[in-house]
Amino acid sequence: MKLVLQLAVNGLFTGFAVLPMAMGFALIHGTQRFIHFAHASTAQLAVYLCYLATLVGVPATLGWPLFAQLAVTTAGVGVFGLVMQCAVYEPFRRVNGTAEGMMIVSFGIFTVGEAVFALAFGRDGLPVRESALRTFDVGGIAIPALTLATVALAGCACLLAWVLLYRTRAGLMLRAVATNPDLAETIGLRQRRLRILSMVVGSALVGPTGVAIAYQQGAAPGMGEPLLLLAAVAAIVGGLGSVLGAAVAAAMIGVVQNLALLRLDPRWQTALAFAVLFAFLVCRPRGLFGERQREVQV
Amino acid sequence: MVRTARRRRRVLSTLVGLSLVFTAAGCGSDGSSDGTKPKEYGIGASLYLTAGGPEGGWMRDAIVMAVDEINKSGGIGGVPMKAYVEDNKVNPQVGFTVAQKFISVDKVPVILSTTSAVTKTMIPLADKHNVVILNGGAGTPSLANASKWLVSDIPLIPQETDLLLDWAYQKGLRRLSFYGQNDEIGKATSAAASAYWKKLGGTVLDQFFADKGTLDHASTIAKFKAADPDLILDIQFGQDQITFVKQARELGLDAQIISTTGFKQPNLLKSAAAAAEGSVFTQFAFDPACTADPCKRMVDDWRERYGGEVPHVFAVTYYDLVYIVKAAIEYGQQHDWPYDGEHLLQAIEAIKTFHGVAGDITIHPDGTADRPVELWTVKNGAFTKMQDAT
Numbered sequence: 001m002k003l004v005l006q007l008a009v010n011g012l013f014t015g016f017a018v019l020p021m022a023m024g025f026a027l028i029h030g031t032q033r034f035i036h037f038a039h040a041s042t043a044q045l046a047v048y049l050c051y052l053a054t055l056v057g058v059p060a061t062l063g064w065p066l067f068a069q070l071a072v073t074t075a076g077v078g079v080f081g082l083v084m085q086c087a088v089y090e091p092f093r094r095v096n097g098t099a100e101g102m103m104i105v106s107f108g109i110f111t112v113g114e115a116v117f118a119l120a121f122g123r124d125g126l127p128v129r130e131s132a133l134r135t136f137d138v139g140g141i142a143i144p145a146l147t148l149a150t151v152a153l154a155g156c157a158c159l160l161a162w163v164l165l166y167r168t169r170a171g172l173m174l175r176a177v178a179t180n181p182d183l184a185e186t187i188g189l190r191q192r193r194l195r196i197l198s199m200v201v202g203s204a205l206v207g208p209t210g211v212a213i214a215y216q217q218g219a220a221p222g223m224g225e226p227l228l229l230l231a232a233v234a235a236i237v238g239g240l241g242s243v244l245g246a247a248v249a250a251a252m253i254g255v256v257q258n259l260a261l262l263r264l265d266p267r268w269q270t271a272l273a274f275a276v277l278f279a280f281l282v283c284r285p286r287g288l289f290g291e292r293q294r295e296v297q298v
Numbered sequence: 299m300v301r302t303a304r305r306r307r308r309v310l311s312t313l314v315g316l317s318l319v320f321t322a323a324g325c326g327s328d329g330s331s332d333g334t335k336p337k338e339y340g341i342g343a344s345l346y347l348t349a350g351g352p353e354g355g356w357m358r359d360a361i362v363m364a365v366d367e368i369n370k371s372g373g374i375g376g377v378p379m380k381a382y383v384e385d386n387k388v389n390p391q392v393g394f395t396v397a398q399k400f401i402s403v404d405k406v407p408v409i410l411s412t413t414s415a416v417t418k419t420m421i422p423l424a425d426k427h428n429v430v431i432l433n434g435g436a437g438t439p440s441l442a443n444a445s446k447w448l449v450s451d452i453p454l455i456p457q458e459t460d461l462l463l464d465w466a467y468q469k470g471l472r473r474l475s476f477y478g479q480n481d482e483i484g485k486a487t488s489a490a491a492s493a494y495w496k497k498l499g500g501t502v503l504d505q506f507f508a509d510k511g512t513l514d515h516a517s518t519i520a521k522f523k524a525a526d527p528d529l530i531l532d533i534q535f536g537q538d539q540i541t542f543v544k545q546a547r548e549l550g551l552d553a554q555i556i557s558t559t560g561f562k563q564p565n566l567l568k569s570a571a572a573a574a575e576g577s578v579f580t581q582f583a584f585d586p587a588c589t590a591d592p593c594k595r596m597v598d599d600w601r602e603r604y605g606g607e608v609p610h611v612f613a614v615t616y617y618d619l620v621y622i623v624k625a626a627i628e629y630g631q632q633h634d635w636p637y638d639g640e641h642l643l644q645a646i647e648a649i650k651t652f653h654g655v656a657g658d659i660t661i662h663p664d665g666t667a668d669r670p671v672e673l674w675t676v677k678n679g680a681f682t683k684m685q686d687a688t
Contacts, residue, residue: 002523003523003524006520006523006549007517010516010517010520010549013516014514014516118348122348124351124352124536125513125537125538126537127537127541127544127570128569129568135547135548135549135550142523142549144548144549146548216513216514216541217514217541218513218541218569220537222511223513258516258517258520266508266512266517266518267509269517
């Protein structure tokens with residue numbers, strides 16, 4: 001029983017670590033209507049930024065206070081999103097704005113990003129300095145403070161995203177674009193600005209994911225891709241556009257992946273996430289909390 | 299007409315003359331097969347430079363430094379040595395291609411290699427082309443007697459794990475779990491260590507393997523915790539090992555962690571000193587405060603050239619390999635042998651015992667060597683020797 005609970009706690013960490021990234025993925029997909037592969041590069045950058053942030057600061061085991069590292073990382077990936085949208089996506093959209101074209105451009109950014117990161121940071125892993133965060137023992141179940149911090153960070157990110165989407169004028173416009181881009185344009189919404197906003201916010205949401213992962217695993221090349229896979233699966237299973245859905249799905253997939261280890265080898269974890277995705281696509285295509293698409297026949 | 303024919307003859311005779319000159323001099327780093335000295339003594343070095351950890355870079359630095367030392371002192375019998383260094387990325391396929399390049403393009407009769415999987419991939423090529431493989435880093439048990447062309451200047455990993463397990467058993471620890479890299483070295487070490495532990499009277503609880511590059515060990519740690527071992531033998535390398543040690547302590551796994559030579563890496567103390575406290579590991583003996591050559595020469599040259607202490611014992615093992623090649627070439631020169639794999643191997647077998655940085659290195663008939671091994675621990679955030687060389 002202890003093993004089951006421990007695996008569930010581990011699963012919660014995995015799930016909540018990727019949750020903000022999943023919400024960012026859903027936000028960008030909802031407003032821009034293409035699969036943003038370069039979200040993996042954003043995650044990779046977030047991990048490296050957190051690593052760099054831990055190198056600077058007072059000579060303590062924790063380096064900078066965690067919130068400062070989080071702020072630097074989040075701001076850094078937000079700026080990365082801004083540059084990516086303004087320098088690549090928007091110019092390309094004017095030439096070929098199809099979902100396929102944008103997806104290929106995104107894949108190109110991801111590929112170039114991998115090479116740039118390897119050149120800049122090398123192919124070796126870079127361990128983050130030892131954390132002063134402690135571990136709590138609850139009845140033999142180890143609950144690292146990092147897991148609690150990750151849950152709290154993800155919760156805050158969820159709350160902020162919800163406030164932005166449902167309690168601000170910008171959020172209303174973003175949702176309008178996501179629901180019906182043509183109608184939104186007809187009523188005069190400035191889509192370019194909204195696309196930039198969604199990319200900046202969606203990328204900034206990767207910040208907490210990057211910090212949590214960097215603290216747990218250090219920084220190494222190729223970390224963005226598996227994170228993107230998990231985030232994308234969580235966003236789709238939760239129902240694209242649903243903050244609550246992404247949260248529940250991320251936690252669920254993390255726990256399922258870890259509990260499966262009672263019987264399976266760890267190498268099957270990624271395949272298991274896809275099995276969950278496949279099951280949802282067949283049985284409940286709109287995801288856990290997604291809205292049913294209605295076809296209007298004229 | 300006559301003048302044209304004469305000119306043609308002159309051009310032809312010049313071309314023939316030039317080709318004879320080039321043939322006699324030899325091209326590239328070809329070894330001579332007729333007993334004459336080649337232009338250079340080329341050696342290949344297949345190392346991991348862009349993946350797998352910083353040790354590969356230290357091996358390269360040691361090889362380049364040793365070759366430069368030899369050349370500065372007049373080469374070998376007046377002939378300079380040249381090292382061709384290539385990156386195998388810890389990938390057997392890349393390692394195979396690199397070895398082919400050494401053999402067919404650089405035409406070297408000896409290749410310095412590292413990592414078990416890459417070294418084993420090169421063996422068929424060595425068998426086919428009579429090329430000597432010199433190993434200073436790979437330790438999988440199956441390298442013993444793997445090929446007559448494979449020679450190591452280090453012992454294979456069981457010498458280290460046996461020492462560790464003896465220490466653990468004497469300390470009263472009985473329940474062993476194994477965590478290894480999911481490849482040749484991990485699997486073979488697991489089998490050898492488990493057999494030895496059972497022979498001692500201990501119990502092997504479980505064995506897990508992780509792919510290289512696995513940075514999330516939480517699920518495996520949970521399984522270890524459930525089994526509640528007294529000790530865990532960890533045969534991973536680089537950051538994989540560091541993240542395992544960190545996460546093990548974070549998740550409350552308090553079993554004694556033991557490991558081998560790769561454990562002593564500077565990054566471990568930078569990022570997981572507290573988590574690694576009390577861990578015990580083996581290390582090939584090497585005293586940086588030595589006062590006699592060749593150890594003193596290496597330490598001094600390293601300081602002068604790279605501005606610091608010799609960072610890892612793998613720098614020592616590859617430095618030694620270059621001098622083993624030098625000794626074999628000198629032996630060949632004395633007997634007027636050509637520079638080729640067959641005669642290099644013959645020379646190594648004849649010399650048998652070489653004077654290395656950390657003491658004498660004796661090559662056994664199975665291709666492995668004895669090297670003194672020490673027991674170390676992490677104490678108060680520093681690597682500390684527990685037991686002198688055995």
